[in-house]
Amino acid sequence: MDVLSILGSPRRAGNTARVLDWVEEVFHEAGSAVERISIGDRDIRPCTGCFACKLRPGSLCIQRDDANGLFGQMQDADIVLVATPVYCFGFPSPLKALIDRSVCLVSEFGQPGHASVMEGRRVGLVATAEGPIGRNLDLLVEPFELLCDYWKATSVGHLLVPGCTRPEDMGEGICSQAHTYAQALLSRQTES
Numbered sequence: 139m140d141v142l143s144i145l146g147s148p149r150r151a152g153n154t155a156r157v158l159d160w161v162e163e164v165f166h167e168a169g170s171a172v173e174r175i176s177i178g179d180r181d182i183r184p185c186t187g188c189f190a191c192k193l194r195p196g197s198l199c200i201q202r203d204d205a206n207g208l209f210g211q212m213q214d215a216d217i218v219l220v221a222t223p224v225y226c227f228g229f230p231s232p233l234k235a236l237i238d239r240s241v242c243l244v245s246e247f248g249q250p251g252h253a254s255v256m257e258g259r260r261v262g263l264v265a266t267a268e269g270p271i272g273r274n275l276d277l278l279v280e281p282f283e284l285l286c287d288y289w290k291a292t293s294v295g296h297l298l299v300p301g302c303t304r305p306e307d308m309g310e311g312i313c314s315q316a317h318t319y320a321q322a323l324l325s326r327q328t329e330s
Protein backbone atom coordinates (compact mmCIF):
# COMPACT_ATOMS: atom_id res chain seq x y z
CA MET A 139 0.00 0.00 0.00
CA ASP A 140 1.31 3.46 -0.89
CA VAL A 141 0.83 6.17 1.71
CA LEU A 142 1.53 9.82 0.98
CA SER A 143 1.75 12.14 3.99
CA ILE A 144 1.48 15.85 3.38
CA LEU A 145 2.92 17.77 6.31
CA GLY A 146 1.17 21.13 6.26
CA SER A 147 3.31 22.71 8.99
CA PRO A 148 6.29 24.85 8.07
CA ARG A 149 8.04 23.15 11.05
CA ARG A 150 9.56 19.91 9.80
CA ALA A 151 10.23 18.69 13.33
CA GLY A 152 7.31 20.23 15.17
CA ASN A 153 4.28 18.80 16.94
CA THR A 154 2.45 17.66 13.83
CA ALA A 155 5.56 15.96 12.47
CA ARG A 156 5.91 14.07 15.74
CA VAL A 157 2.34 12.78 15.64
CA LEU A 158 2.79 11.89 12.00
CA ASP A 159 5.96 9.93 12.87
CA TRP A 160 3.85 7.72 15.12
CA VAL A 161 1.09 7.30 12.52
CA GLU A 162 3.60 6.46 9.79
CA GLU A 163 5.41 4.00 12.09
CA VAL A 164 2.42 1.65 11.88
CA PHE A 165 2.39 1.74 8.08
CA HIS A 166 6.15 1.18 7.93
CA GLU A 167 5.84 -1.83 10.21
CA ALA A 168 3.05 -3.22 7.99
CA GLY A 169 5.38 -2.99 4.97
CA SER A 170 3.64 -0.05 3.27
CA ALA A 171 5.59 2.43 1.21
CA VAL A 172 5.34 5.78 3.00
CA GLU A 173 6.43 9.07 1.52
CA ARG A 174 6.28 12.34 3.40
CA ILE A 175 6.11 15.70 1.66
CA SER A 176 6.80 18.80 3.75
CA ILE A 177 4.82 21.63 2.30
CA GLY A 178 7.51 24.05 3.49
CA ASP A 179 9.96 22.44 1.05
CA ARG A 180 7.68 23.01 -1.92
CA ASP A 181 6.86 26.04 -3.97
CA ILE A 182 3.06 26.17 -3.81
CA ARG A 183 1.71 29.55 -4.83
CA PRO A 184 -1.81 30.78 -4.13
CA CYS A 185 -4.60 30.17 -6.63
CA THR A 186 -5.00 33.22 -8.86
CA GLY A 187 -8.62 32.44 -9.69
CA CYS A 188 -7.87 32.51 -13.43
CA PHE A 189 -10.10 29.48 -14.12
CA ALA A 190 -7.78 28.29 -16.89
CA CYS A 191 -8.16 24.77 -15.51
CA LYS A 192 -11.93 25.04 -15.97
CA LEU A 193 -11.75 26.56 -19.44
CA ARG A 194 -9.58 23.68 -20.69
CA PRO A 195 -11.21 20.56 -19.27
CA GLY A 196 -8.76 17.88 -18.17
CA SER A 197 -5.89 20.30 -17.74
CA LEU A 198 -4.03 20.87 -14.50
CA CYS A 199 -3.09 24.29 -13.13
CA ILE A 200 -1.23 26.57 -15.53
CA GLN A 201 1.05 27.88 -12.76
CA ARG A 202 4.53 26.43 -13.03
CA ASP A 203 5.38 25.50 -9.47
CA ASP A 204 5.32 22.28 -7.43
CA ALA A 205 1.53 21.89 -7.10
CA ASN A 206 0.86 19.76 -10.21
CA GLY A 207 3.69 17.36 -9.31
CA LEU A 208 2.25 16.96 -5.84
CA PHE A 209 -1.23 16.35 -7.28
CA GLY A 210 0.29 13.54 -9.37
CA GLN A 211 1.70 11.96 -6.20
CA MET A 212 -1.67 12.29 -4.48
CA GLN A 213 -3.39 10.48 -7.34
CA ASP A 214 -0.87 7.63 -7.18
CA ALA A 215 -1.26 7.03 -3.44
CA ASP A 216 -3.73 4.61 -1.85
CA ILE A 217 -3.96 6.77 1.27
CA VAL A 218 -3.24 10.49 1.53
CA LEU A 219 -2.69 11.79 5.05
CA VAL A 220 -3.10 15.53 5.46
CA ALA A 221 -1.24 16.48 8.65
CA THR A 222 -1.52 20.03 9.84
CA PRO A 223 -1.44 22.41 12.79
CA VAL A 224 -4.36 24.76 13.36
CA TYR A 225 -3.39 28.29 12.41
CA CYS A 226 -5.89 30.96 13.49
CA PHE A 227 -8.77 28.45 13.50
CA GLY A 228 -8.00 27.15 10.01
CA PHE A 229 -5.39 25.57 7.77
CA PRO A 230 -1.94 27.20 7.50
CA SER A 231 -1.63 29.26 4.32
CA PRO A 232 0.76 27.02 2.31
CA LEU A 233 -1.56 24.05 2.84
CA LYS A 234 -4.62 26.17 2.11
CA ALA A 235 -2.95 27.26 -1.13
CA LEU A 236 -2.58 23.60 -2.14
CA ILE A 237 -6.20 22.90 -1.21
CA ASP A 238 -7.39 25.91 -3.24
CA ARG A 239 -5.27 24.86 -6.20
CA SER A 240 -6.90 21.40 -6.12
CA VAL A 241 -9.92 22.86 -7.93
CA CYS A 242 -8.08 21.81 -11.09
CA LEU A 243 -8.58 18.15 -10.10
CA VAL A 244 -12.36 18.39 -10.11
CA SER A 245 -14.91 19.00 -12.83
CA GLU A 246 -18.66 19.60 -12.89
CA PHE A 247 -18.97 19.86 -9.10
CA GLY A 248 -22.62 19.90 -8.04
CA GLN A 249 -23.76 18.44 -11.36
CA PRO A 250 -24.48 14.87 -12.45
CA GLY A 251 -21.13 14.73 -14.28
CA HIS A 252 -19.10 15.56 -11.14
CA ALA A 253 -15.70 13.95 -11.64
CA SER A 254 -12.34 14.08 -9.89
CA VAL A 255 -8.96 12.54 -10.45
CA MET A 256 -8.90 11.90 -6.69
CA GLU A 257 -11.93 9.60 -6.91
CA GLY A 258 -11.44 6.49 -4.80
CA ARG A 259 -8.39 7.79 -2.94
CA ARG A 260 -8.60 7.48 0.84
CA VAL A 261 -7.81 10.65 2.71
CA GLY A 262 -7.19 11.15 6.45
CA LEU A 263 -6.68 14.24 8.58
CA VAL A 264 -4.16 14.50 11.40
CA ALA A 265 -4.31 17.86 13.17
CA THR A 266 -2.62 19.41 16.19
CA ALA A 267 -3.30 22.58 18.15
CA GLU A 268 -2.14 24.27 21.29
CA GLY A 269 -5.73 24.89 22.35
CA PRO A 270 -8.73 22.58 22.78
CA ILE A 271 -10.77 20.56 20.31
CA GLY A 272 -14.01 22.56 20.69
CA ARG A 273 -14.33 25.73 18.58
CA ASN A 274 -10.73 25.28 17.51
CA LEU A 275 -9.37 21.94 16.18
CA ASP A 276 -12.86 20.76 15.27
CA LEU A 277 -13.16 23.70 12.86
CA LEU A 278 -10.90 21.80 10.45
CA VAL A 279 -13.13 18.75 10.29
CA GLU A 280 -16.06 20.09 8.28
CA PRO A 281 -13.90 21.70 5.55
CA PHE A 282 -11.88 18.47 5.42
CA GLU A 283 -15.02 16.33 4.97
CA LEU A 284 -16.41 18.74 2.37
CA LEU A 285 -13.08 18.61 0.55
CA CYS A 286 -13.19 14.81 0.47
CA ASP A 287 -16.68 15.00 -1.09
CA TYR A 288 -15.45 17.62 -3.54
CA TRP A 289 -12.51 15.36 -4.49
CA LYS A 290 -14.85 12.32 -4.60
CA ALA A 291 -12.37 10.77 -2.21
CA THR A 292 -13.22 8.65 0.82
CA SER A 293 -12.60 10.24 4.18
CA VAL A 294 -10.91 7.78 6.51
CA GLY A 295 -11.47 10.03 9.49
CA HIS A 296 -9.40 12.31 11.60
CA LEU A 297 -7.02 12.33 14.53
CA LEU A 298 -7.25 15.57 16.51
CA VAL A 299 -4.52 16.28 19.05
CA PRO A 300 -5.22 19.26 21.35
CA GLY A 301 -2.97 20.82 23.99
CA CYS A 302 0.27 20.60 22.00
CA THR A 303 3.12 22.73 23.25
CA ARG A 304 6.50 21.20 22.35
CA PRO A 305 7.15 17.97 20.43
CA GLU A 306 9.36 16.65 23.23
CA ASP A 307 6.46 17.01 25.68
CA MET A 308 4.11 14.81 23.65
CA GLY A 309 3.77 11.62 25.57
CA GLU A 310 2.74 7.99 25.39
CA GLY A 311 -0.97 8.83 25.35
CA ILE A 312 -0.68 10.68 22.04
CA CYS A 313 1.62 8.02 20.63
CA SER A 314 -0.96 5.39 21.46
CA GLN A 315 -3.81 7.44 19.88
CA ALA A 316 -1.72 7.83 16.72
CA HIS A 317 -1.03 4.10 16.57
CA THR A 318 -4.72 3.29 17.08
CA TYR A 319 -5.73 5.72 14.32
CA ALA A 320 -3.21 4.23 11.87
CA GLN A 321 -4.13 0.65 12.76
CA ALA A 322 -7.80 1.43 12.06
CA LEU A 323 -6.86 2.82 8.62
CA LEU A 324 -4.74 -0.24 7.89
CA SER A 325 -7.44 -2.70 8.85
CA ARG A 326 -10.06 -0.84 6.77
CA GLN A 327 -7.69 -0.89 3.82
CA THR A 328 -7.07 -4.64 4.21
CA GLU A 329 -10.82 -5.38 4.43
CA SER A 330 -11.61 -3.57 1.16
Ligand SMILES: Cc1cc2nc3c(=O)[nH]c(=O)nc-3n(C[C@H](O)[C@H](O)[C@H](O)COP(=O)(O)O)c2cc1C
Pocket residue numbers: 147148149151152153154155222223224225226227228266267268269270274302303
Ligand atom coordinates in the same frame (compact mmCIF):
# COMPACT_ATOMS: atom_id res chain seq x y z
C1 LIG B 1 0.50 31.40 13.27
C2 LIG B 1 -0.02 30.43 14.28
C3 LIG B 1 -1.38 30.36 14.54
C4 LIG B 1 -1.87 29.46 15.48
N1 LIG B 1 -3.21 29.40 15.69
C5 LIG B 1 -3.70 28.52 16.60
C6 LIG B 1 -5.10 28.42 16.84
O1 LIG B 1 -5.91 29.08 16.20
N2 LIG B 1 -5.51 27.53 17.77
C7 LIG B 1 -4.64 26.75 18.50
O2 LIG B 1 -5.08 26.00 19.35
N3 LIG B 1 -3.32 26.81 18.25
C8 LIG B 1 -2.82 27.66 17.32
N4 LIG B 1 -1.49 27.70 17.08
C9 LIG B 1 -0.61 26.72 17.74
C10 LIG B 1 -0.35 25.50 16.82
O3 LIG B 1 -1.53 25.03 16.20
C11 LIG B 1 0.21 24.32 17.63
O4 LIG B 1 1.30 24.71 18.39
C12 LIG B 1 0.59 23.20 16.68
O5 LIG B 1 0.71 22.00 17.40
C13 LIG B 1 1.88 23.51 15.96
O6 LIG B 1 2.22 22.41 15.15
P1 LIG B 1 3.64 22.35 14.45
O7 LIG B 1 4.67 22.35 15.52
O8 LIG B 1 3.60 21.10 13.67
O9 LIG B 1 3.72 23.55 13.56
C14 LIG B 1 -0.97 28.60 16.16
C15 LIG B 1 0.40 28.67 15.90
C16 LIG B 1 0.88 29.59 14.97
C17 LIG B 1 2.36 29.63 14.70
